[in-house]
Amino acid sequence: MAALEILKYPHPLLKKRCEKVDRIDGEVKKLVREMTETMYQANGIGLAACQVGVSRRVIVVDVSPVDPEKELFAMVNPEIISEEGEIEHEEGCLSVPDCLEKVKRKEKVLVRGFSPSGIEIEISADGILAIAIQHEIDHLNGMLIIDRISRLKRELYRNKLRKEKKKEEKD
Ligand code: NI
16 A cells, blocks of 8 residues: 655645544545555654545554554544643654654543544553644644744744745755
8 A cells, every 4th residue: 555645834734624524434444544554654653634635533643663562543533531731842743844843732631532443442641642642633623733832933944944945946
């Protein structure tokens, strides 16, 4: 299975709130397989459907490169049902290249959703897993890491992109 193209900031789909999935069918299962393949090929630890151009509430997460005890999972319509504490960690995003910024998150979350087989699942997460889940749910709400950093840092990143674009146009 081929990996899909990952949309990059400032693609408008990344700013859109994704639609809830009302039926978990073969199409959703196929999407999950393709997203997983795409995430692995890009060496990511998480991916949201909108990043591959599908505006639906589906995420895949595999933080095992950072925390080997954790495993791959996919979640449809994930919802954070409780959260506590605070943690700050440097995050990157496959849709926001060359941007590594400290982002404040909740330290622990309890998330509920459905597996690709339609079974309701609940995951209690802390540390890097909690961070990754919150990052991917942010995507489903049209939110990127650059929306969570200071205006100054955001401006600096935009300027960097503009310069790179100009350079590409010259070459
Ligand atoms: Ni991301």
